[in-house]
Amino acid sequence: MFLTDYIKTVYGTLGSLLKGMRLTGYYFTHKKEIITQQYPEVRPVLAERFKGEVVMPHNENNEHRCTGCTACELACPNGTIKIVTKTEVNAEGKKKKAIDTFVYRLELCTMCNLCVQACPSDAIIMANNFEHSVYDRRQFTKVLNLPGSKIMEGVE
Amino acid sequence: MISLESLNRALQHWLQSTLGDPWAYLVMCVLVGLAAITLFAVLGLALVYMERKVAALMQIRMGPNRVGPKGIFQTSADTLKLVMKEGLTPDGADKFLFNFAPFLVMIAAMLVLAPIAFARNFQIWDLNIGVLYVAAVSSIAVIGILMAGWSSNNKYSLLGAMRSAAQIVSYELSAGLAILSIVVLAGSLRISDIIASQADGWWIIKGHVPALIAFVIFLIAVTAETNRAPFDLAEAESELTAGFHTEYSGMKFALFFLAEYINIFIGCAIGATLFFGGWMPFHIGHWEAFNRVMDYIPSSLWFLGKTLFLIFLIMWFRWTFPRLRVDQLLNLEWKYLLPISMINLLFITLMAILGWHL
Numbered sequence: 001m002f003l004t005d006y007i008k009t010v011y012g013t014l015g016s017l018l019k020g021m022r023l024t025g026y027y028f029t030h031k032k033e034i035i036t037q038q039y040p041e042v043r044p045v046l047a048e049r050f051k052g053e054v055v056m057p058h059n060e061n062n063e064h065r066c067t068g069c070t071a072c073e074l075a076c077p078n079g080t081i082k083i084v085t086k087t088e089v090n091a092e093g094k095k096k097k098a099i100d101t102f103v104y105r106l107e108l109c110t111m112c113n114l115c116v117q118a119c120p121s122d123a124i125i126m127a128n129n130f131e132h133s134v135y136d137r138r139q140f141t142k143v144l145n146l147p148g149s150k151i152m153e154g155v156e
Numbered sequence: 157m158i159s160l161e162s163l164n165r166a167l168q169h170w171l172q173s174t175l176g177d178p179w180a181y182l183v184m185c186v187l188v189g190l191a192a193i194t195l196f197a198v199l200g201l202a203l204v205y206m207e208r209k210v211a212a213l214m215q216i217r218m219g220p221n222r223v224g225p226k227g228i229f230q231t232s233a234d235t236l237k238l239v240m241k242e243g244l245t246p247d248g249a250d251k252f253l254f255n256f257a258p259f260l261v262m263i264a265a266m267l268v269l270a271p272i273a274f275a276r277n278f279q280i281w282d283l284n285i286g287v288l289y290v291a292a293v294s295s296i297a298v299i300g301i302l303m304a305g306w307s308s309n310n311k312y313s314l315l316g317a318m319r320s321a322a323q324i325v326s327y328e329l330s331a332g333l334a335i336l337s338i339v340v341l342a343g344s345l346r347i348s349d350i351i352a353s354q355a356d357g358w359w360i361i362k363g364h365v366p367a368l369i370a371f372v373i374f375l376i377a378v379t380a381e382t383n384r385a386p387f388d389l390a391e392a393e394s395e396l397t398a399g400f401h402t403e404y405s406g407m408k409f410a411l412f413f414l415a416e417y418i419n420i421f422i423g424c425a426i427g428a429t430l431f432f433g434g435w436m437p438f439h440i441g442h443w444e445a446f447n448r449v450m451d452y453i454p455s456s457l458w459f460l461g462k463t464l465f466l467i468f469l470i471m472w473f474r475w476t477f478p479r480l481r482v483d484q485l486l487n488l489e490w491k492y493l494l495p496i497s498m499i500n501l502l503f504i505t506l507m508a509i510l511g512w513h514l
């Protein structure tokens with residue numbers, strides 16, 4: 001009994017080892033299986049859900065949807081966002097809170113998407129861009145609302 | 157036809173006639189030493205590159221592909237980097253042993269080169285106990301490894317060195333038995349005799365299944381003795397950082413790294429010599445015409461091809477199998493490889509006595 005078990009172990013081991021070698025041997029001989037993307041020459045194909053940075057989309061009239069409610073600032077777990085607000089007087093003479101600067105510090109962001117989910121007016125989204133290297137870390141501090149931009153009509 | 161043999165002869169003759177006896181020998185020795193060092197450097201560069209490419213392809217990657225066409229200068233660039241790095245010696249280390257260990261490992265690797273036949277009649281030293289010499293001298297490297305581990309004054313280094321020593325000492329047994337089985341068949345310990353005995357077919361073919369078993373055991377033992385995955389417990393990076401060479405940097409690290417590849421080359425060269433006939437071309441019994449065609453391929457190419465094939469096999473192992481645990485490692489040796497190779501040796505002896513081999 002011992003001997004049959006022994007031989008069975010040896011046989012089974014060799015079998016499973018050869019099976020593994022067959023797979024790696026297959027990979028070795030089939031170059032088409034290579035999954036490496038030649039990055040700088042060949043642009044990577046990213047899924048749409050890929051989270052690279054937070055951006056604030058503007059339309060062609062340089063308008064965004066941000067009301068300055070600071071919900072994103074509160075939602076952010078690591079203080080990446082700083083909203084500076086101002087009071088604006090609109091056409092009917094009513095005073096209204098509006099956004100002055102949306103400060104986004106890329107180096108602190110973990111791409112957790114919480115700010116995007118917290119925003120009640122869908123003013124910010126995650127973009128696909130992942131090439132963030134800069135020579136000076138001060139360049140990581142970005143202002144997301146474009147200069148001279150204002151809030152879109154009808155967004156409260 | 158130009159061959160390594162005729163080149164060697166011509167060189168020797170020229171030296172003899174111009175310098176006279178003692179000086180010619182001396183110059184020859186220096187030349188051999190230089191050739192060995194050059195061989196080591198080239199081997200190191202080529203094998204590391206090969207390893208990285210093989211590894212990459214087996215892991216569905218591309219491997220080095222930036223420095224030079226297809227990345228062939230990658231290893232040269234890495235060597236340059238290592239040469240320029242500072243060779244640090246830790247404060248608590250035993251300075252002398254620490255700095256001596258890499259050289260000892262290297263010297264052991266160099267000594268084993270002596271009896272290897274690279275081509276027809278092209279051998280540094282054809283001593284009559286060639287195989288025994290290889291088996292004996294290759295274990296000197298253990299001392300170097302233990303020295304490195306002990307003198308580093310680092311727990312990882314020491315653990316790695318201990319493991320390595322246990323491993324090499326136990327796998328030496330089955331490697332020895334596998335080598336012995338071919339010695340039994342060939343009836344000689346001299347490397348040139350062993351090669352000559354394979355003129356009508358390599359032992360792996362002539363020896364039937366027992367020779368195949370001996371070959372597999374030999375290959376496993378060589379993998380273990382060179383501390384390569386799946387037997388790389390000595391430098392298991394997930395447990396021991398880098399094992400016995402944790403504290404080494406710069407050129408001293410490079411020497412350990414180089415020695416590993418040299419040892420693989422030598423192990424595979426011995427394997428090719430014993431089981432695949434060394435430089436002996438592929439001959440089948442008495443098919444004269446076929447044998448003559450095979451003879452047209454230079455013997456050095458045969459040797460190199462066989463050795464590279466075995467090296468490729470060992471790399472294949474490395475990039476396929478997961479690492480063993482220490483108890484599994486010793487189980488494998490003492491419960492499986494050793495009994496099997498002992499019975500196999502008995503069987504081969506019987507075969508040799510009764511003349512069952514071709």
Ligand code: SF4
Nearest residue numbers: 076109110112113115
């Ligand atoms: S993605 Fe997360 S970390 Fe980045 S700004 Fe939004 S909430 Fe903060």
Ligand code: SF4
Nearest residue numbers: 066067069070072119
């Ligand atoms: S981005 Fe959205 S959540 Fe943040 S301040 Fe603007 S509207 Fe509020």
